[in-house]
Amino acid sequence: MGEILTNRKFLIEAPAQRIWKLLGRAIFDSLELEGFQAQDDRNFDALLRVKLAFFTLPMQVKGVMTDITPLKSLTVRLEVKGLRVIHLNQEVTIALSPANGGKTEVFCQVSLEKITPLFRPVLLGKVRSFGEHILESLEEQLRRLA
Amino acid sequence: MSGAVPKNWDVECEVLVVGGGTAGSVAAITAHDEGADVLIVEKLGELGGNCNRCGGNLMTPTNGEFVEYLDALSHGTTEREILETFVRGGMKNEEWIKKMGGQAIIFAPLQVVYPGTGGGAGYPQAPKSEYMIKLNVKATGSEVDPPGVRLWRLIKKNIESRKIRIMTGAPVKEIIKTPEGTVVGAMAEKGDKKVYIKAKKAVILTNGGYENDSGLKWEYYSCKPVAFLGSPGNSGDGIRLAQKVGADLWHMTNMVCVIGFQAPGYEAAFSVSFYSPEFIFVSKYGKRFFCETGIDVHGYGKAFAYFDPERLEFPNLPAWSIFTERNRRMAPLNSGNSGMNRERYKWSTDNSAEIAKGWIIKGDSLAELAKKISVDASVLENTIKAYNQHCKAGKDLDFGRPKEDLVPIQGPPYYAVQIWPSLFCTQGGPRRDKESRVLDPDRRPIPRLYAAGELGSVIGFLYQGGANLTDCIVFGQIAGRNAAAEKNID
Numbered sequence: 001m002g003e004i005l006t007n008r009k010f011l012i013e014a015p016a017q018r019i020w021k022l023l024g025r026a027i028f029d030s031l032e033l034e035g036f037q038a039q040d041d042r043n044f045d046a047l048l049r050v051k052l053a054f055f056t057l058p059m060q061v062k063g064v065m066t067d068i069t070p071l072k073s074l075t076v077r078l079e080v081k082g083l084r085v086i087h088l089n090q091e092v093t094i095a096l097s098p099a100n101g102g103k104t105e106v107f108c109q110v111s112l113e114k115i116t117p118l119f120r121p122v123l124l125g126k127v128r129s130f131g132e133h134i135l136e137s138l139e140e141q142l143r144r145l146a
Numbered sequence: 147m148s149g150a151v152p153k154n155w156d157v158e159c160e161v162l163v164v165g166g167g168t169a170g171s172v173a174a175i176t177a178h179d180e181g182a183d184v185l186i187v188e189k190l191g192e193l194g195g196n197c198n199r200c201g202g203n204l205m206t207p208t209n210g211e212f213v214e215y216l217d218a219l220s221h222g223t224t225e226r227e228i229l230e231t232f233v234r235g236g237m238k239n240e241e242w243i244k245k246m247g248g249q250a251i252i253f254a255p256l257q258v259v260y261p262g263t264g265g266g267a268g269y270p271q272a273p274k275s276e277y278m279i280k281l282n283v284k285a286t287g288s289e290v291d292p293p294g295v296r297l298w299r300l301i302k303k304n305i306e307s308r309k310i311r312i313m314t315g316a317p318v319k320e321i322i323k324t325p326e327g328t329v330v331g332a333m334a335e336k337g338d339k340k341v342y343i344k345a346k347k348a349v350i351l352t353n354g355g356y357e358n359d360s361g362l363k364w365e366y367y368s369c370k371p372v373a374f375l376g377s378p379g380n381s382g383d384g385i386r387l388a389q390k391v392g393a394d395l396w397h398m399t400n401m402v403c404v405i406g407f408q409a410p411g412y413e414a415a416f417s418v419s420f421y422s423p424e425f426i427f428v429s430k431y432g433k434r435f436f437c438e439t440g441i442d443v444h445g446y447g448k449a450f451a452y453f454d455p456e457r458l459e460f461p462n463l464p465a466w467s468i469f470t471e472r473n474r475r476m477a478p479l480n481s482g483n484s485g486m487n488r489e490r491y492k493w494s495t496d497n498s499a500e501i502a503k504g505w506i507i508k509g510d511s512l513a514e515l516a517k518k519i520s521v522d523a524s525v526l527e528n529t530i531k532a533y534n535q536h537c538k539a540g541k542d543l544d545f546g547r548p549k550e551d552l553v554p555i556q557g558p559p560y561y562a563v564q565i566w567p568s569l570f571c572t573q574g575g576p577r578r579d580k581e582s583r584v585l586d587p588d589r590r591p592i593p594r595l596y597a598a599g600e601l602g603s604v605i606g607f608l609y610q611g612g613a614n615l616t617d618c619i620v621f622g623q624i625a626g627r628n629a630a631a632e633k634n635i636d
Contacts, residue, residue, distance in 0.1 A: 021264075022550060024256025028421060028476075035495035036421055036477040039290045041255055041282070047495075070254045070265060145550040 002091060002113035005128045008135040009107045014146035016071045016096045016104045023074065023094065026141035030134050033061065042068075048080065050130065057082050072096055077113070088127065089113035092134070106142065108135045149320030149333050155344035159185035159311065161629045162332055162345035164318045165353030165384065167195020167377070169599025169618035169625075171301045173350045175246075176626025178308050182347060186310060187334050189317040190379045193305070194298050195354055196571055196600065197615075199376055200484055201263070202293025203253045203280040204619065205612030206239045212277040216610070219272060223397060223606025231580040232604050235620030239281050242619055248300045253280035253293070259481070260420045260551070261405065261443040263611045268442035280612045294484065297615070316341060317383060321349060321391045321595065329391065329594040330635060348594040348629035351584065352622065355572030355600045356382030357401070366398045366574060369451040369460050373408045373415035373568040375485035380571065384601040388576035391595065394587040397606040398574030402614070403447025405467075406568025407479070409505055414486035415568040416493070418467065419443075421477040423551040425469035426533055427565065429461045432516065432525035434533065437545040444609045450567040464564045466519055468530070474561055479506070484570065497561075507562045515560045530555050571614055575602025582625035594632055596625035 012019055028036075033046040042065045050057045059082035067075035073095045080088050095107045110131035115123060161177040163170045166188035174184045186193065207213075216229045240250040254265040267275035282293035283300050291299075305312070316334040322342070323329050331344040356362040357374040359382040364370045374380075385395065406415030427438050436449040450462045478493040479500070493500065500506045509515025512530060516523035534554040536542045542552060576584045576597050583591035584602075598621035605613045 021257055024258035025423075025550065027256070028258055034475045036481070037495060038481060040285065040292050040296075041253060042285075043290050065256075068254045068256070070252075074256070 002089075002111040005090075005110045005112050005131045006135060007107065007109040008139060009105065010139050011099055011103050011105055012142050012146050013103050015102050016098055018146055019096055019104050019106065019142060020071050022142060022145045026138050026145060027076075029141045030137035050082070050126075052126070059086070066091075086116055086119055086123065088115040088123070090127070090131070094138075106139070108138055110134065149322040151322055151324055151330060152342045154342070155331065156341045157185065157313075158344045158346065159183050160345065160347040160634065161185075161626070162187065162343055162349045164332060164349060164351050164387070165189070165195065165601070166193035166312065166314075167352060167354055167599060167618070168197045168297070168301060168615060169601070169622040170195070170350065170352035171305055172619050172622030173352060173596075173598055173626035173629070174310050175301075175304050175308065176623045177350075177630040178310055180627055180630035182630035184310050185313065185343065186305075187313045187316050187318055187332070187343065189315070189353065189383065190377070191315050193302065193312065193314070194377075195379065196376045197294055197298040197301065199486055199488060200294040200570070200615070201611070202282045202295070202297045203612040203615065204239045204282065205236060205610055205616045206279050206281045207233045207236045207277055208279060209274070209277040210234065210237070211274045214274040215267060215269075215272050215278065216605075219269060219608040219610060220605070221607040223400075224604050228580045228604050231624070232617065232620055235623070236616045239616060239619060242623070243281070243283055243300070246300050246304050249284040250281045251284040253282050258421055260423055260425070260439050261441060261446065262419065263443045268444065268611050269608065292484070313341075318353070318387060321387050323391055327593060328635070329592060345594070346634040347632040348596055350625045350629055351384045351388060351576065351595070351597040351601055352599045352618075352625075353384035353387075353601055354380035355401075355574065356380060356385060357569035357572050363569070367401065367447070367451065369453065369463060369567070371463070371566070372403075373406050373566045375404065375406055375415050375417055375487075375568050375570045378413060378486060380600070384597070385575055388584060388597070388602075391592060392586045393576035393584045393592060393595075394589070395574060396577040396602060400573035400605060400607055400609060401447055402444045402570045402572070402609045403450075403567045404443055404570055405446055405565045406485075407505065407563055408566050408568075412487060412491070415566060416480040416487050416491070417485050417568065418479050418563060418565055419481055420467075420469060420473050420479070421481070422470070422473045423553045424473050424555060425467050426529070426555060427465050427467050428521070428526065428529055429465055430463075430521065431461055432521040432529055434529055434544060435462050435465070437542070437547045439547055439551040442611060444570070444611050447567050447569075464566050466521070466562045467565050468515070468526075468555060469561050469563075470555055470557060471559055471561075474506075479563060501561075505563065509560045509562070510558045512557070512560055515562055519562050519564075571600050573600070573603040573605050573609065575600070578602055578621070580624075581628055582621045583628070594629075596629055598622045598625045
C-alpha cells in the first residue's frame with residue numbers, strides 16, 4: 001500500500017452485478033485513455049493526455065490488473081511515464097459491497113506507489129487532483145450508466 | 147470410399163492422431179500416458195491449430211446442472227448423455243491444467259470491448275447460466291501473451307517432454323479400412339510421396355473445421371462470401387475423410403462467427419472491435435439491421451445471413467460500421483487477441499495507417515462518407531439521426547440496444563470500415579457418441595475411429611465461448627484413452 005492520495009465512497013442504486021458490468025466502461029470514460037492496446041487479459045498499454053496549465057502532456061501508461069475479483073473488487077496498477085524523466089506508479093482500487101434496497105456501496109481509492117523524487121514537489125498536487133478527478137468522474141459515469 | 151489396405155506400410159504406430167491442434171495434442175498426450183505408441187500427423191508445417199489464435203478460454207461448468215444451459219443452447223441437436231459427459235469432463239478442466247504442469251486462472255474481464263465476451267455465460271437468459279466460469283492458463287513469470295498462446299505453450303511442452311512422434315507438412319488423404327470396415331491406418335502425402343501409416347489400435351480425427359473452405363461454407367452457412375480468421379489448415383479435410391469412410395455428419399450449420407475486415411492481399415480477415423459504443427452497423431443500403439452490442443462476440447453470424455428475396459441478394463454483406471473520432475483514437479480496430487493475422491500485421495494504435503491505406507474511410511461530413519462508401523447520403527443521415535434520437539430518449543426503439551450502450555454518433559469527422567461475418571471456427575463434422583467414437587448414419591460406431599474438438603464438436607446450435615477448447619480437452623482425453631485401450635491388430 002502506497003501513499004493514499006484520495007478516496008471516495010458512494011451509493012449507486014443498482015446491484016453489484018450491474019455495477020461490475022459497467023465498471024470497465026466507467027473507468028475508460030473517466031481516464032480518457034487513447035491508443036489502448038491489450039497485451040493479454042491483465043496487461044495493457046495506453047496513452048493518457050494530461051492537461052496542464054498551458055499545454056497537454058502525453059503520458060505512456062502501462063496498466064496491470066493486479067486484482068480482479070468479480071462483483072467484489074478490482075485493482076489496477078498504472079505505471080505512467082512522460083517526457084522521459086517523469087515516472088510514477090499509481091494504484092486504483094475499487095471495492096463493491098451490497099447495501100440495503102438493492103443498492104451497492106462503491107469505495108474507490110487512488111494511491112501513489114512511486115514518483116520521480118525530483119518532480120515530487122511539482123507533480124504531487126497535480127497527481128492528487130487528477131486522482132480526485134478520476135474518482136469524481138467514475139461516480140458520475142456509474143450513476144449515469146446504472 | 148476409403149483407401150485400400152496396402153501390402154506394405156511405411157510407418158507404424160498404435161494410435162494415429164490426424165491433426166495437431168488442441169484436441170489432437172490432448173488425445174496424443176492421453177494415449178501416450180495410457181501406454182500407447184502415438185504419432186501425430188499434421189498438414190501444416192507446425193502444430194497448434196486454432197489454439198495459438200484463439201481467446202484461450204476454457205468454458206468450465208461449476209455444477210452438473212449446467213447441462214440444462216447447454217441443452218437449451220443445443221435445441222435438441224446433441225444427445226443429453228453427450229452433454230452430460232461434456233459437463234462432467236469440463237468440471238475437471240482445472241485438474242487437467244494442473245496435471246499438465248500449469249496453473250488455472252479465472253477469466254474475468256472488464257467489459258470494455260464491443261463486441262465482446264464476458265467471463266461467464268454468453269447467454270445469461272438461458273437456464274443455469276450461473277454455473278459456468280471461464281478458465282485460462284495463468285501466465286508464468288513476466289510473460290505477457292494472450293491466453294491462447296499460453297495454453298498452446300503448455301500443451302506443446304507436454305508433447306515435447308513425452309517425445310511424442312510428429313510428422314508435419316503431411317496432409318492425410320485417406321483413412322484406410324479393411325473390407326470388414328475396421329479402420330487400420332491412413333495415407334498421408336509428404337511432398338510428392340504417399341506415406342502409408344499403420345495404426346494398430348485406432349485413428350483419431352482432430353483436424354478441425356471448414357472455416358477456410360469456401361465450398362463447404364456456402365453449402366452450410368447459406369450466405370456468402372464469408373471471411374475466416376482461424377487456422378488456414380481448417381479447410382474441411384476431416385469432414386471429407388470421415389465421409390469417405392461412411393461417417394454421419396452433424397452440427398454442420400453451427401459456427402463461431404465474429405466481425406472482420408477483409409483487407410486486400412490478406413488471406414484471413416482482421417477481427418474488428420471498438421472500445422467505445424460510439425458505433426453502429428449499417429447494411430450496404432445505409433440502414434441498421436440489428437442490435438450491435440447485445441450479442442456475444444461469437445454469435446454474429448446469424449445476424450448477417452438475411453437474404454432479401456425481392457432484391458435477390460444479401461443486403462448486409464458486406465455491412466459497414468460507422469464510428470466516431472473518439473473510437474478512432476481510443477484503440478486499434480483490430481485490438482482483439484485472436485486471429486491468423488495477429489502475427490502478420492501490426493495495426494496502428496490510432497488507426498491512422500489504416501486510414502492512409504484506405505481500409506478505414508474518413509468523411510468530413512456524413513454526406514461525404516456516404517458518397518465514399520457508395521451509400522445513399524440521405525438514408526445514412528436519416529439512420530444516424532434516428533439512432534441519435536434513440537440515444538437521447540434512452541431507448542432504442544428499433545433494435546433494443548442496451549441503455550448504457552446508447553451513445554450518439556457525433557462528428558465530423560465520421561469513419562466507416564467494411565465488415566464481414568468472419569468465421570473463427572465451425573462446429574460440424576463426423577457425428578460422435580459420448581465415447582468419442584465416430585458413428586455411421588445408423589448411429590453405429592465405425593470400428594477404431596474416433597474424433598474430438600472442432601471437427602464435429604458437441605455444440606450443435608448456439609455456440610458458447612470457450613466450449614471448443616473444453617471439447618478438445620474433454621473429448622480429446624476420452625478419445626485418447628479409448629483409442630489406447632483398443633487391442634492391437636496384427
